[in-house]
Amino acid sequence: MKLNVITLAVQDLERALAFYRDGLGFATKGIVAADVQDPVSGAHGAIALFELEGGLLLAIYPRADMAKDAKVLDPGPNSVEFSLGHLVGSRAEVDALLRAAEKAGARITEPPRERPWGIYSGYFSDPDGHLWEIIWNPAMPNARAFI
Amino acid sequence: MKLNVITLAVQDLERALAFYRDGLGFATKGIVAADVQDPVSGAHGAIALFELEGGLLLAIYPRADMAKDAKVLDPGPNSVEFSLGHLVGSRAEVDALLRAAEKAGARITEPPRERPWGIYSGYFSDPDGHLWEIIWNPAMPNARAFI
Numbered sequence: 001m002k003l004n005v006i007t008l009a010v011q012d013l014e015r016a017l018a019f020y021r022d023g024l025g026f027a028t029k030g031i032v033a034a035d036v037q038d039p040v041s042g043a044h045g046a047i048a049l050f051e052l053e054g055g056l057l058l059a060i061y062p063r064a065d066m067a068k069d070a071k072v073l074d075p076g077p078n079s080v081e082f083s084l085g086h087l088v089g090s091r092a093e094v095d096a097l098l099r100a101a102e103k104a105g106a107r108i109t110e111p112p113r114e115r116p117w118g119i120y121s122g123y124f125s126d127p128d129g130h131l132w133e134i135i136w137n138p139a140m141p142n143a144r145a146f147i
Numbered sequence: 148m149k150l151n152v153i154t155l156a157v158q159d160l161e162r163a164l165a166f167y168r169d170g171l172g173f174a175t176k177g178i179v180a181a182d183v184q185d186p187v188s189g190a191h192g193a194i195a196l197f198e199l200e201g202g203l204l205l206a207i208y209p210r211a212d213m214a215k216d217a218k219v220l221d222p223g224p225n226s227v228e229f230s231l232g233h234l235v236g237s238r239a240e241v242d243a244l245l246r247a248a249e250k251a252g253a254r255i256t257e258p259p260r261e262r263p264w265g266i267y268s269g270y271f272s273d274p275d276g277h278l279w280e281i282i283w284n285p286a287m288p289n290a291r292a293f294i
Contacts (some may be wrong), residue, residue: 001173002200004282005232006153026148045264052249053149054201058151070278071257072226080214080221081277085152085204103212109283110218116185117192117266123217130228131217133154 006084007047009063010128011077016060017048019127023104024087026050026058043068063128079109083123083131087140091120097134098122106132150203153231154194156210157275158224163207164195167275170251173197173205190215207220210275230270230278234287238267241281248279249273 010016013031020026028050036045043065048060067074088094094112101124102108109131112122121135157163160178167173175197183192190212197205214221237239241259248271249255256278259269268282 001197002202002233003153003205003231004234005230005280006150007230007232007280008263009227009229033264036212036263040256040260050148054203056150056201056203057232058148058150059232066278067227068231068273069262070176070226070230070280072270072272072276072278074227078222078225078228079217079219080156080210081152081225082156083152083213083217084150085154085206086149086197087151110216113187115216117180117183123219125217125219129219131213131219133217133250135151146273 005057005059007059007061007083007128008126008128009066009077010060011063012127013060013062014048015127019105020050020058020060021048023106032138038069041068041071048137060113077129079125079129079131083133085133085135087135087137091136094120094122094134094136098124101132101134152204152206154206154208154213155273155275155277156213156224157207158210159274160193160195160207160209166252167197167205167207168195170253171248185216188215188218223224223228224276226276226278230280232280232282234282234284236283238283241267241269241283244281245271248281253279 031048034046034123047061106124109125110123119135119137123133168175172227178195181191194208253271257270261267266282266284270280
């Protein structure tokens with residue numbers, strides 16, 4: 001199965017763009033389709049896309065528009081729906097990346113430590129509460145730089 | 148940036164495993180690390196992994212354990228946090244895949260239709276409410292079969 005896009009629902013598109021583009025250094029063309037609105041659902045088109053390795057797109061899209069486009073109710077933000085996991089090459093890289101994310105405006109929810117399933121990891125949450133787990137796993141050699 | 152893992156928080160690990168493995172046909176070794184518990188947070192290790200194309204892992208993990216592991220509060224399930232997007236090769240494939248997902252126990256939240264940003268798409272939600280958008284985009288030729 002090929003997953004093509006992960007779209008994160010965000011409260012404030014400009015704030016999320018600043019966090020991922022300016023804070024974390026993810027490459028993007030910025031907000032696109034800002035002039036498009038769906039006459040059926042009322043959802044706006046404005047979205048920003050970050051191209052990750054392997055052809056995967058990370059998108060940020062206002063939660064009100066996602067709710068309209070998917071026709072679901074929006075009860076407000078919630079951290080515990082998913083986490084995005086990124087492998088790095090050492091414990092020191094886990095520590096450094098969490099510090100960099102905090103400097104960019106993220107909140108460290110759980111400082112890095114050894115976990116009994118064989119990894120060293122910690123979590124940060126982005127300005128909308130979305131969890132990222134930064135992981136050093138000696139059993140998974142395909143670690144890459146974050147950006 | 149290489150994203151390595153997307154972990155979906157689920158209420159019932161067996162139910163989610165049945166949906167993705169038996170309903171949608173995703174390959175997996177089933178639940179692993181069921182005998183591991185973190186003495187610091189109390190989080191259990193039990194998780195199931197599905198290997199997607201490009202080295203990306205899709206994981207399902209109980210939401211109570213994710214909350215403990217990431218040290219965040221769990222206010223309960225919420226559909227509008229993210230969506231996972233999968234491209235297929237035609238409008239007919241969008242229709243067929245949504246029908247197959249519904250048969251597997253998904254709920255169609257938004258039937259497929261043309262959207263003004265140049266795609267034909269519809270949404271289903273998995274048994275935990277996680278949104279999948281199935282997309283035909285004539286501008287993106289890298290469509291693959293779902294499984």
